[in-house]
Amino acid sequence: MSFNNYSLLLLFISIMGCQQAPEELAKKPPNIIYILADDMGYPDLGYYDSEIQTPHLDRLAIEDDDDKPFFIYLAYTAPHWPLHALPEDIAKYKGKYQMGWDDLRLQRWQKMKELGVISKDTPLSERSPDLPAWEEIADEDRGTWDTRMAHYAEVIDRMDQGLGKIIQKLEQKEN
Numbered sequence: 001m002s003f004n005n006y007s008l009l010l011l012f013i014s015i016m017g018c019q020q021a022p023e024e025l026a027k028k029p030p031n032i033i034y035i036l037a038d039d040m041g042y043p044d045l046g047y048y049d050s051e052i053q054t055p056h057l058d059r060l061a062i063e064d065d066d067d068k069p070f071f072i073y074l075a076y077t078a079p080h081w082p083l084h085a086l087p088e089d090i091a092k093y094k095g096k097y098q099m100g101w102d103d104l105r106l107q108r109w110q111k112m113k114e115l116g117v118i119s120k121d122t123p124l125s126e127r128s129p130d131l132p133a134w135e136e137i138a139d140e141d142r143g144t145w146d147t148r149m150a151h152y153a154e155v156i157d158r159m160d161q162g163l164g165k166i167i168q169k170l171e172q173k174e175n
Helices: 004-016 022-027 055-062 089-094 099-115 139-174
Strands: 032-037 071-076
Touching: 022 099, 032 139, 071 139, 089 139
Parallel strands: 032 071
Antiparallel strands: none
């Protein structure tokens, strides 16, 4: 991921929950949960109709919270090739990637256009030249790739579960 894309992702995740107009911000500072998750993209979040379940991130993206202002910094490991993926979480995603990365990329691109994340005239980027078309992957290797992509999804899912625990604690504290 290039520095500019990485910075844009950090900025996006940082302000996902800040949906107040500037004059409202002057009255009450926003709550900020700064989530650092390297090698993640917009379409990996459930809010953008990803197959990865991120209900807590989704909630932050759409809810307006009137609590006392706070700042939380969360730094997660990058979700690529995770060695710490839990079997029960992997099972949730195993088999969801049999369609292959080309179809998945096309679905996510279309959904981002529908949601207005990217403009309707944004072309689909070229597949990386060092990545073969899914149709060129041998049938016996597709299962391995499905498992690898399930591991990636699991780490994002687990990150969201951790965020849910933090939100729950914040809600308990305000009551």
